[in-house]
Amino acid sequence: MSNLIILGAQWGDEGKGKMVDLFSERFDIVVRYQGGHNAGHTVFIGGRKYILKLIPSGILRPGKMAVIGNGVVIDPAALIEEIENLEAAGLSVKNHLAISNRAHVIFPFHRSVEKISEGRPGRVAIGTTSRGIGPCYEDKAGRRGIRMADLIEPDALGPLFQSLAQDKATLLHAFQIEDEADFDGMLQEYADYGRRLRPMVCDTSLLLSRAMAEGKHVLFEGAQGTMLDVDHGTYPFVTSSSAAAGGACVGAGVPPTKIDAILGVSKAYITRVGGGPFPSEAQDEYGDIIRNAGNEYGAVTGRPRRCGWFDVPLLRYTTTVNGFDSLLITKLDVLDEIDEIPVCVAYRLGGRQVTEMPATRAAMAAVEPVYEKLPGWRASTKGVTSYDELPQQAKDYLKFLEQQTGVEIGCVSTGPERNQTMVIAGSRLERLIAT
Ligand code: GDP
Ligand code: IMO
Ligand code: MG
Numbered sequence: 001m002s003n004l005i006i007l008g009a010q011w012g013d014e015g016k017g018k019m020v021d022l023f024s025e026r027f028d029i030v031v032r033y034q035g036g037h038n039a040g041h042t043v044f045i046g047g048r049k050y051i052l053k054l055i056p057s058g059i060l061r062p063g064k065m066a067v068i069g070n071g072v073v074i075d076p077a078a079l080i081e082e083i084e085n086l087e088a089a090g091l092s093v094k095n096h097l098a099i100s101n102r103a104h105v106i107f108p109f110h111r112s113v114e115k116i117s118e119g120r121p122g123r124v125a126i127g128t129t130s131r132g133i134g135p136c137y138e139d140k141a142g143r144r145g146i147r148m149a150d151l152i153e154p155d156a157l158g159p160l161f162q163s164l165a166q167d168k169a170t171l172l173h174a175f176q177i178e179d180e181a182d183f184d185g186m187l188q189e190y191a192d193y194g195r196r197l198r199p200m201v202c203d204t205s206l207l208l209s210r211a212m213a214e215g216k217h218v219l220f221e222g223a224q225g226t227m228l229d230v231d232h233g234t235y236p237f238v239t240s241s242s243a244a245a246g247g248a249c250v251g252a253g254v255p256p257t258k259i260d261a262i263l264g265v266s267k268a269y270i271t272r273v274g275g276g277p278f279p280s281e282a283q284d285e286y287g288d289i290i291r292n293a294g295n296e297y298g299a300v301t302g303r304p305r306r307c308g309w310f311d312v313p314l315l316r317y318t319t320t321v322n323g324f325d326s327l328l329i330t331k332l333d334v335l336d337e338i339d340e341i342p343v344c345v346a347y348r349l350g351g352r353q354v355t356e357m358p359a360t361r362a363a364m365a366a367v368e369p370v371y372e373k374l375p376g377w378r379a380s381t382k383g384v385t386s387y388d389e390l391p392q393q394a395k396d397y398l399k400f401l402e403q404q405t406g407v408e409i410g411c412v413s414t415g416p417e418r419n420q421t422m423v424i425a426g427s428r429l430e431r432l433i434a435t
Contacts, residue, residue: 002260003212004432005248006328007222009264009318011234011272013298013305015330015413016265017041020057020221022418026433028216029065030058031208033251034241035223036073036106036136037082038129040299044416050089051299054079056221059086059093065211066093067204070102071241071251073136074148076193078106099197100204101149102253107161107190109168109181110135116175126237127274129300137230137240139164148201151194161187205253212258220248220259226318227272234364237276245322261432264324264407266315268332268397271305273298277364280344280371281308294334309371311344312404317357319407326410326429329401332394333382333414341397342371345404374400383420387412 006023008014021043024030037053043060044050050060054074059066068074083093110132117134118125128134139145144164150156165183208218224243227233232244242250245262249255269290272278282290287307290296296305318324335341347354348368358364377391384390390398390412402409410429413421423430 003218003220003254003258004260005220005222005245005262006265007220007243007245007248007262007322008225008228009266009315009322009324009327010225010270010311011227012225013040013271013273014225014265014267015328016222017043017052017057018330018413018416018418019263019265019328019411020219021045021060022421023433024058024061024064024219026217027058027064027219029067029208029211029218030056031067031069031204031218031220031252032056032072032223033069033220033248034071034243035239036131036133037075037078038131038133038239038300039223041223042299042416045418048089050086053082053300055082055086055093055097058219058221059091059096062092064096066097067208067252068097068099068103069204069252070100071247072100073104073106073133073140073241074099075106075131076151076190076197080193080196094200097200098202098204098207099148099200100253101147101201103148104136104140104145105148105151105190106132106136107146107164108132108186109165109172110139112172112177112181113168115177116171120175124236125275127276131300134240148197151190152198152201154191154194157191157194158187161190208252208254212254218254220252222248226321227314229321232321234276234361236361237274261325262322263326263328263410263429264318264322265328265330266310267330268310268335268401269294270308270311270314271296273301273303273305277361277367278306278308279314279347279364279367279369280311281306286338289338290334293337294331309342309344309369310401311369312401313344313347313357315405315407319405324407325432326427327402327405327407328411328413328429329398329409330413332398332412333380335376335397336380336382337378338376339378340373341376342373343400343404344369345372346370381414383417384414385419385422387422387424
């Protein structure tokens with residue numbers, strides 16, 4: 001296996017961090033290609049909990065190189081805090097982390113601007129993580145953003161910062177958002193962050209190109225999920241970056257011809273945080289049952305996640321967009337106590353079955369899920385590492401998902417720990433990671 005992408009097949013929080021940590025053993029470099037510290041990837045290793053936000057989960061494996069690609073938006077304060085926390089936990093980060101000189105920088109005024117779109121009456125609130133992610137990507141697309149290459153050059157930073165800060169001050173004033181920002185103090189503070197991060201900043205596209213030419217193997221780690229992708233997700237209830245597989249090439253500066261396989265991570269059910277349509281949301285007591293069993297609270301904001309049943313049309317759609325070679329199913333154990341498990345097998349809209357994912361928010365909100373109920377297994381699968389040891393109903397459930405989605409299930413996770421996982425014998429995934 002040379003170069004592989006692992007990304008979310010649903011609305012985020014699928015367990016990408018755990019899967020990337022697990023498979024990173026076989027790779028030399030792990031790369032994040034989009035998003036920012038809106039991501040929260042929780043990894044448990046020997047009972048110890050790590051929450052990664054900007055740094056790819058590969059950093060937890062000694063000796064691996066971690067790369068933050070150009071498609072990521074970086075809050076330098078958050079990144080420095082994350083580096084320091086990991087170093088305090090005994091990991092060597094600074095010598096194993098490369099940060100793209102083309103990645104854009106999040107400033108505090110990006111969070112203030114976010115309040116305009118999220119907080120004002122009459123506006124559609126997305127329910128964002130309030131990290132300034134969207135406004136930073138707006139500046140990037142608006143060609144006025146500030147990049148890491150600028151941040152680390154004090155002479156370049158000053159004029160760019162003044163111009164951008166002035167724009168923001170005008171905007172905030174116009175929208176009557178009280179902002180007591182001390183822009184001069186902010187410039188000094190950020191120039192200092194730049195000085196501290198400078199040794200890690202480089203042309204990471206070139207770094208990856210050279211590494212691949214030397215035969216090094218690269219794993220790309222998605223953040224968020226395909227249904228939060230700015231193009232392919234449930235717009236406008238999405239994040240502002242390209243979480244889908246295509247985003248890996250753009251956000252890391254790597255040619256599409258270098259990607260060998262794409263793995264989709266999906267829960268055995270589904271969750272979403274924030275606003276937006278959710279056809280298979282469990283509106284009854286099962287929403288709470290799943291939330292409690294799966295500890296479904298956001299790693300970044302602590303918000304309770306909305307919970308629901310596995311959505312086949314959604315998975316088929318994200319497979320169309322990403323071309324998954326194999327699915328990695330997480331949190332099977334969370335369904336252990338459920339008698340009958342509904343699976344959404346189709347959407348109905350205006351009394352008719354639809355085969356395409358609706359594009360408008362009105363149609364998406366009007367979609368009615370069609371459920372098929374499967375018998376539960378009512379036995380513990382927690383920590384099971386062999387497919388043969390799974391209860392028959394759990395095997396049947398997985399087979400059903402595989403048949404319905406049309407993608408093989410190559411790996412099943414039965415707990416948060418690294419070793420609470422099984423790779424399915426004879427699967428394409430097994431062959432992919434063996435070579
Ligand atoms: P990510 O953002 O996709 O990396 O996912 P998160 O880390 O935000 O959320 C997934 C949560 O589920 C984390 O707390 C993981 O520790 C946990 N988790 C991952 N796989 C499993 C599993 O198979 N079973 C259980 N019970 N928890 C899991
Ligand atoms: P990981 O990588 C789940 C959601 C927010 C909100 C929308 C836009 O841990 O899977 P943003 O702050 O990005 O502008 O918010 O996207 N969101 C996530 N939901 N997991 C994430 O990341 C998310 N990152 C953003 O809740 O609905
Ligand atoms: Mg998460």
